[in-house]
Amino acid sequence: MLLLDNRYDVVKISRNYIGTALYPLQWLAMQPVNVVSNSMVFLEKQQNLSSENKMLKAQNAQLKLQISQQEVRLKSMVNLDNLIQLQKTALPQAQVALIVSSDTNPLADRFVIDKGSHHQIRQGDAVSDEHGLIGQVTSVQPLSSEVTLITSSNAVIPAMVMRTGVRTLVYGRSGSLDLRYFPANASLLRNDLLVTSGMDSIYPAGIPIATVTQAQSGNGSPYYRAQIEPIAQLRNSNFVLVIPQKHGQTAHYSADAAVTNLSSANHD
Structure with a gap:
């Protein structure tokens, strides 16, 4: 019995030594798996x-x-x-209309609203947003109307300088506005506000049109060289006001009519 016990101890010690010696090999063998x-x-x-x-x-x-x-x-x-x-x-007679479509061309000068002849909209009615004049109704259907912007090359608007009351004409110029014939002997300053003069049957007086961004006189010219910017957000509005014409007249405003009205007013 004593002999067996001694042998068992030797085997146990040997096993421990062998296990300790083989551990690095086992560790290395397990590394790929890990x-x-x-x-x-x-x-x-x-x-x-x-x-x-x-x-x-x-x-x-x-x-x-x-x-x-x-x-x-x-x-x-x-x-x-x-x-x-x-x-x-200010404009209880005006109607609020929604812009339902506009031309895909960013330079287009017209859009369509959701009001038409069934809503008493008439060709020639003025159209504005909360800032100022946008355009004029140029075509009317029963439930919709087409509006042409004031920057259209066909647009001519009787206007006046708010500060002085001097009357003039504002012209559309294919995407912008033009003040062509403002007399050099009158006063025109940067930041002057141009509003509708009311000297026609279409636009009520006092609607903002544009501000003067540059005004130069002299050089022998009888007119100012001026640059103006529209007040209204011509391409950013979703809703507009349609303002009926004075006296209920239906007409498309033309350059000839504008010149005639302005001349008559100045003679008066």
């Missing part, structure tokens, strides 16, 4: 992070789109509210 296992875990984590990142980006894009849509709706509501207030306080 590397593969760790790599798979790392790749799985990376895939999860990539999926979460894509999901967060999609949610962020969606939130940005929703915010943008809310801003557009808010802007449209503010625009509509301002027009309604203007209609109630």
